[in-house]
Amino acid sequence: MKGKIIKGIGGFYYVKTTDGLIECKARGKFRHKDMKPLVGDDVEILIDNGKGVICEIHERTSELIRPTVANVTQAFVVFAIKNPDINYDLLNRFLVLCEHNNIKAIVCLNKVDLVSDEEKEFVKSKINAIGYEVLFINAKKGLGVESLKDKLDGNVTVLCGPSGAGKSTLINTLTEKYHMETGEVSDKIGRGRHTTRHSELIDVEDGYIVDTPGFSTLEVTFIEKDDLKYCFPEFEEYNNQCKFRGCLHYKEPSCAVKNAVEAGEINKYRYEFYIRTLEEINNGRKY
Numbered sequence: 611m612k613g614k615i616i617k618g619i620g621g622f623y624y625v626k627t628t629d630g631l632i633e634c635k636a637r638g639k640f641r642h643k644d645m646k647p648l649v650g651d652d653v654e655i656l657i658d659n660g661k662g663v664i665c666e667i668h669e670r671t672s673e674l675i676r677p678t679v680a681n682v683t684q685a686f687v688v689f690a691i692k693n694p695d696i697n698y699d700l701l702n703r704f705l706v707l708c709e710h711n712n713i714k715a716i717v718c719l720n721k722v723d724l725v726s727d728e729e730k731e732f733v734k735s736k737i738n739a740i741g742y743e744v745l746f747i748n749a750k751k752g753l754g755v756e757s758l759k760d761k762l763d764g765n766v767t768v769l770c771g772p773s774g775a776g777k778s779t780l781i782n783t784l785t786e787k788y789h790m791e792t793g794e795v796s797d798k799i800g801r802g803r804h805t806t807r808h809s810e811l812i813d814v815e816d817g818y819i820v821d822t823p824g825f826s827t828l829e830v831t832f833i834e835k836d837d838l839k840y841c842f843p844e845f846e847e848y849n850n851q852c853k854f855r856g857c858l859h860y861k862e863p864s865c866a867v868k869n870a871v872e873a874g875e876i877n878k879y880r881y882e883f884y885i886r887t888l889e890e891i892n893n894g895r896k897y
Contacts, residue, residue: 615651615664616811616818623647623664625655626811634662648673649809649820650680650766672711674768675832679809679820681766684714686758686819688771688780691733691746692724697772702883703828704770705742709841710833713768715742716761720776722746722753740880741843749780759784762817769819784814835891839867842884844876860888 613627623634634655636647647653647664654666670680687704689696701717708715717737722730734744747754761767762784769777811818839845839859845867849857853864859881870876 611655611657613653613655614811614818615647615649615653618647618649618809623653625653625662625664627655632657632662634664636664640664640667648678648680649811650682650818652681672713674707674711674713674770675829679768679811682711682713682768682820683765684716684761685768685770686718686780687715688718688720688769688775688777690721690775691719691730692721694772694774696733698879699883700772700828701737702880703830703887705740706830706833706838706841706887707828709843710837717742717744718747718754718758718780719744720747720749720780722748723751740877747776747780749776749783752783755780755783759815762815762819765817766811767817767819781812781819784819785812830887831891831894833891835888838884838888838891842880844880845884848876858888860885 611627611629611632613625613632615623616626616631617624621635623636625632625634632655640646645667647667648670651670652668653664654668655662656665657663672682673680674682685704685708687701687708689701696719705715705717719730719733725733730746734746737744745754745757747758749755758780769780771777809820811820833841835858836856839849845859848866848870851866852859852862854862857865857867859865859867867876867881871878871881
């Protein structure tokens with residue numbers, strides 16, 4: 611029987627099938643293959659003595675490590691535009707991971723009632739300039755939610771972003787029910803408390819959305835240094851124009867990307883973020 615894993619807790623996997631939701635365990639062979647079933651996996655299951663067993667995991671089209679979810683086609687990268695202020699390094703990390711996994715990223719800026727129209731446009735133009743769509747929302751009031759719903763059809767969509775950005779509130783609004791416990795931003799530390807305990811895939815419209823735990827750091831050192839440049843869409847037209855084949859756009863001379871930065875065609879801050887990330891990968895450090 612075919613199905614899709616919509617939730618995994620404590621070694622049990624809940625698989626949606628045409629016969630309903632079936633609780634399953636995974637066969638031991640996956641441990642030997644060092645392959646663990648993930649939320650979002652398309653699987654084959656067998657029913658043994660009334661209990662489900664996952665016997666096959668279909669090939670994945672994408673896989674995120676943090677948050678851990680498979681077969682995602684797009685990401686709503688949710689950040690508060692205020693309270694807390696946008697951490698652009700963290701935003702860039704989410705965008706890099708989306709690009710690395712061939713997942714379309716849409717930046718959703720929550721709490722728009724806390725800023726002026728001028729501030730909204732400034733932030734929007736800054737993010738648009740590096741090639742990403744920006745949508746303004748107010749998750750609690752439902753502002754902008756319909757435009758998000760239109761983008762869910764036919765997709766498996768992950769909501770990711772730091773704690774306190776409003777992901778759980780947005781899930782509640784999108785699903786029109788109180789699905790996840792929501793938390794307030796801590797006045798003392800300016801960050802959200804972790805409120806989501808597990809990843810779960812939820813039916814919405816003609817697609818799925820996945821809620822994921824909020825966190826404030828992202829690991830990128832697993833990305834190969836030669837692959838990092840392909841995680842920056844604005845580098846694409848310059849990647850093959852450098853003097854040296856395989857140019858990392860770092861210390862090499864006659865680099866088209868560095869020339870584009872000097873000419874103002876590539877955002878200098880983004881390039882500097884690229885260099886910091888490249889050095890981090892080279893040194894194998896954790897962020």
